[in-house]
Amino acid sequence: MVSTAVPRVAARRGVVRRVRWEFWLLLPATLYIFLLIGFPLVLSIYYSLSHISVGRRDYSFAGLANFRAILADEIFRQALRNTVLITIVVLIAVLVLSTILATALAERFPGKPIIRYLLLLPWASPVVMSTIAWKWIFDSQYSVINWIARKLHLIGPYEFPQWLGIPSLAIISIIIVQVWRILPFATVITLAGTSAVPRELIEAALVDGAGFFTRLFRITLPLVRPILGVAILFTALFTFTDMAVVWILTRGGPYNTSHVLSSWAFQVGIVAGDLAQGAAIALFMLPVLAIVAVWVLRLSHREVTE
Amino acid sequence: MTATADIRRLFLRLLLVAILAIFLAQALFPFAWMAITAFKRDSDLYNPTNNPFLFNEPPTLAHFRLLFKETKFPRWIVNTAWVGLATVLITLVLALPAGYALARLRGRVGQNLGIAVFLTYLIPPTLLFLPLSQIVSSIGLQDNTWSLVLTYPSLAVPFVSWLLMGFFRSLPQELEEAALVDGATRFTAFWRILLPLAVPGILTAVIFTFTLAVNEFIYALTFVSISDLKTVSVGVPTDLIRGDVFFWGAIMASALVVSLPVALLYNAFLDRFVEGLTAGALR
Numbered sequence: 160m161v162s163t164a165v166p167r168v169a170a171r172r173g174v175v176r177r178v179r180w181e182f183w184l185l186l187p188a189t190l191y192i193f194l195l196i197g198f199p200l201v202l203s204i205y206y207s208l209s210h211i212s213v214g215r216r217d218y219s220f221a222g223l224a225n226f227r228a229i230l231a232d233e234i235f236r237q238a239l240r241n242t243v244l245i246t247i248v249v250l251i252a253v254l255v256l257s258t259i260l261a262t263a264l265a266e267r268f269p270g271k272p273i274i275r276y277l278l279l280l281p282w283a284s285p286v287v288m289s290t291i292a293w294k295w296i297f298d299s300q301y302s303v304i305n306w307i308a309r310k311l312h313l314i315g316p317y318e319f320p321q322w323l324g325i326p327s328l329a330i331i332s333i334i335i336v337q338v339w340r341i342l343p344f345a346t347v348i349t350l351a352g353t354s355a356v357p358r359e360l361i362e363a364a365l366v367d368g369a370g371f372f373t374r375l376f377r378i379t380l381p382l383v384r385p386i387l388g389v390a391i392l393f394t395a396l397f398t399f400t401d402m403a404v405v406w407i408l409t410r411g412g413p414y415n416t417s418h419v420l421s422s423w424a425f426q427v428g429i430v431a432g433d434l435a436q437g438a439a440i441a442l443f444m445l446p447v448l449a450i451v452a453v454w455v456l457r458l459s460h461r462e463v464t465e
Numbered sequence: 466m467t468a469t470a471d472i473r474r475l476f477l478r479l480l481l482v483a484i485l486a487i488f489l490a491q492a493l494f495p496f497a498w499m500a501i502t503a504f505k506r507d508s509d510l511y512n513p514t515n516n517p518f519l520f521n522e523p524p525t526l527a528h529f530r531l532l533f534k535e536t537k538f539p540r541w542i543v544n545t546a547w548v549g550l551a552t553v554l555i556t557l558v559l560a561l562p563a564g565y566a567l568a569r570l571r572g573r574v575g576q577n578l579g580i581a582v583f584l585t586y587l588i589p590p591t592l593l594f595l596p597l598s599q600i601v602s603s604i605g606l607q608d609n610t611w612s613l614v615l616t617y618p619s620l621a622v623p624f625v626s627w628l629l630m631g632f633f634r635s636l637p638q639e640l641e642e643a644a645l646v647d648g649a650t651r652f653t654a655f656w657r658i659l660l661p662l663a664v665p666g667i668l669t670a671v672i673f674t675f676t677l678a679v680n681e682f683i684y685a686l687t688f689v690s691i692s693d694l695k696t697v698s699v700g701v702p703t704d705l706i707r708g709d710v711f712f713w714g715a716i717m718a719s720a721l722v723v724s725l726p727v728a729l730l731y732n733a734f735l736d737r738f739v740e741g742l743t744a745g746a747l748r
Binding site: 179180181182184185187188189191192195196197198199200202203206211256259260263266268274276277278279280281282283284285286287288289291292293294295296298300301303306339342343344347348351386389393396400401402403406407420421424425428429434437438441442444445448451452455456459 | 481484485488489491492493494495496498499502510511513516517518558559560562563565566567569570575578580582583584585587588589591592593594595596597598599600615616618619622623626651676679680682683686687697698699701702706713716717719720723724727728729730731732735736739740742743
């Protein structure tokens with residue numbers, strides 16, 4: 160009895176000592192992240208299943224009542240449709256445009272560093288400030304777009320298209336601003352991918368008489384696919400979860416037709432004070448986040464095994 | 466043969482110029498529009514028959530005067546600076562040790578921990594702001610800039626830890642080991658030897674975190690509703706934009722004053738941030 164107890168204590172001490180110093184250094188950040196990301200995430204799932212509102216701390220279990228209520232609401236369904244539509248259109252536009260821009264930027268030309276720097280400014284600018292500038296560009300009376308369209312006789316002299324006041328135009332405006340702001344980001348990623356394509360491969364293809372599009376679709380794009388995946392991933396994530404652009408441009412208007420999940424969650428959860436339903440609305444972002452997370456894990460796993 | 470090749474090359478060159486010109490125009494147009502509007506007189510601005518691209522009347526500084534003298538904009542700048550600097554400080558205190566530890570943890574555990582930290586970066590504030598608003602008010606920080614100081618680092622710590630991990634990995638481990646052999650503690654080795662070498666990485670982290678704090682919108686909108694305590698990102702769109710009052714000159718002046726320095730600074734580090742992201746997903 161006595162003889163076995165001593166080594167066991169020693170072994171336990173050894174375990175304590177074997178908690179490596181790295182873990183102690185990781186502890187504060189881990190705790191903080193758990194407290195401010197992990198805990199609220201669990202809490203928001205709990206909220207969505209409860210009756211809680213700003214005025215009433217009623218944590219009693221509501222089952223799926225909140226989800227049934229929001230799914231029955233046409234504004235929510237519209238917001239969900241908008242979010243998906245905006246994300247898909249922005250994704251396609253950003254991919255096509257960033258491929259064009261990255262191809263152009265891969266060429267050699269004078270003044271390239273400064274031109275590249277200027278092209279990337281939209282992503283670097285604070286999103287709130289540049290969206291405000293766009294709100295003024297889309298102004299109902301003094302829109303510069305309308306002024307140009309009038310001069311080009313695309314619209315009549317007394318026509319004032321309400322960019323942010325007509326449902327379809329409001330959605331188009333949101334898409335324009337999102338593409339404008341995310342394009343530089345996707346271009347930098349695509350550029351990093353294309354410049355990693357071995358020069359010899361391109362030259363070999365040139366010798367074999369491959370045309371521009373053959374080179375693009377047969378060599379460059381397949382080789383940059385993993386890095387293009389990163390661009391797709393983050394473009395989708397940034398568009399799908401953003402609220403600032405929509406809230407500043409339209410506040411979900413006109414008549415709540417241009418809401419996205421985040422802005423509608425804010426409207427219901429904070430402005431109207433129904434925390435439970437607001438949380439349920441926001442949780443509809445979770446499937447997309449899960450897909451993105453799995454994607455990241457698969458990419459990182461593949462890199463490890465290679 | 467050579468003639469057609471020359472024509473082809475010329476055509477490609479012109480195409481390149483055209484593409485770059487179009488992309489430059491769309492990228493810079495909103496900034497140009499801020500600048501033109503900010504210096505224009507109201508009587509010029511709100512005359513629909515005027516060419517909006519030209520100064521039909523002499524430029525003016527009236528909008529900047531209004532912005533700095535008669536609105537709470539200077540107050541918001543001060544608030545933003547305070548929140549931004551405090552956020553940077555807290556983020557560094559948490560992320561420097563974490564990044565260093567992640568860099569030195571080899572093998573599967575370190576790899577998985579690194580990816581786990583990165584994954585938390587993918588959880589957006591738009592998913593967390595509702596429960597956080599309740600937490601903030603239950604500890605009495607509603608309408609207090611401390612609510613932002615305490616929550617903003619959660620947006621930066623995951624990515625900054627990741628960024629610093631990559632940076633510390635690039636520094637040779639022999640340096641600190643030599644110091645450890647010489648009898649230095651792990652802390653002195655880190656503080657005296659690694660930290661000075663990591664200054665470029667830390668600078669990148671500082672710029673990223675500070676601009677994030679300037680940029681942040683949804684937490685600031687949710688937690689702070691007293692005008693005097695707002696940050697610029699919320700003060701300008703909520704207090705300066707009013708449906709019935711034309712304030713566009715001053716609003717564009719504020720957009721210009723905030724976005725230009727931030728954009729110029731952030732842009733200088735953009736490649737490093739993107740590298741961090743691609744490494745996060747690929748390594």
